[in-house]
Amino acid sequence: MLRGNIPARVDEKGRLKIPAAFLEELKGYGEQFYVTSETGDYARIFPMKVWEELESKLARLSSHNQTKQKFLTWTNYYGQAVEVDSQGRVLIPPVLREAAQMKGDVDVMGHLTYLEVWNHSRSLENLKKSPITDEDLKILDELGI
């Protein structure tokens, strides 16, 4: 399972080196990945199999389901199938590279079955937006966490 955050860089050519710790975990899935986003604020990197499962879940929904349609429209817009190269790098598709500001310093976070990549400064802004309050701590405490 993919967990935690490893800082990385996207080079001039839009290539992202997948941190070794994640690559190790992902190597059971082959070289095929699907890179996309729902919003364009970040990039999500799915092993192709994981994405296909997600697709088949969607397929069970009615084709008139608005939410499903929207999701597919956006993920299609930003999406592209990619392969990792021999040095463990993937090329971020230009559309997403632009939208999610995939250049320079980025944070690569594990989300159990896929990776989520944020532009580093955008990631910080995002954190600031969700501070943990004393109230939150109390709730967590009640849950035994």
Place this chain on the structure above:
Amino acid sequence: MLRGNIPARVDEKGRLKIPAAFLEELKGYGEQFYVTSETGDYARIFPMKVWEELESKLARLSSHNQTKQKFLTWTNYYGQAVEVDSQGRVLIPPVLREAAQMKGDVDVMGHLTYLEVWNHSRSLENLKKSPITDEDLKILDELGI
């Protein structure tokens, strides 16, 4: 169960030697650990199994639960899976090393199922900020402690 406080040091390379007393207690859990923090003020070292249990507790909550989301956002940001080496050391991930000032003297405290590590001088400040008040003593007394 992990209890008490043992001073330790983080070396130049960001490695923390887990005090032998705690290591003994932890050896049933294997070499995999998850190092993270909610706030970045300290580091928490969870045996992977303990962390996974915590994750599954969270999984039972709605994905719209704000507190859960915040908690995961932060712990994911600071988190990284690590292994203890043959000498009982773990590498503190760079992000946390920076945020929680994991260098030089630190205090390693047992919290029953995980360890909490504070920069020593920060730990002192923290203690001073939360003195036990007469009010607290009264409450403890009522609880028969």
Place this chain on the structure above:
DNA sequence: AGAATCGTGGCACAAAGTGGGAAGAAGTGG
């Protein structure tokens, strides 16, 4: 006091990350 264990630091090797060049492929415009 002696033996054993624990913590600490240093060093050397290995692995991971980074960047750049050049060849190849794809796309564009004349």
Place this chain on the structure above:
DNA sequence: CCACTTCTTCCCACTTTGTGCCACGATTCT
């Protein structure tokens, strides 16, 4: 349909970071 440009991919080399190993010093236990 060809020439040119741009983007991608592959490969190599350098730098940084992490890891394993060993040895010394301190501490504890007997």
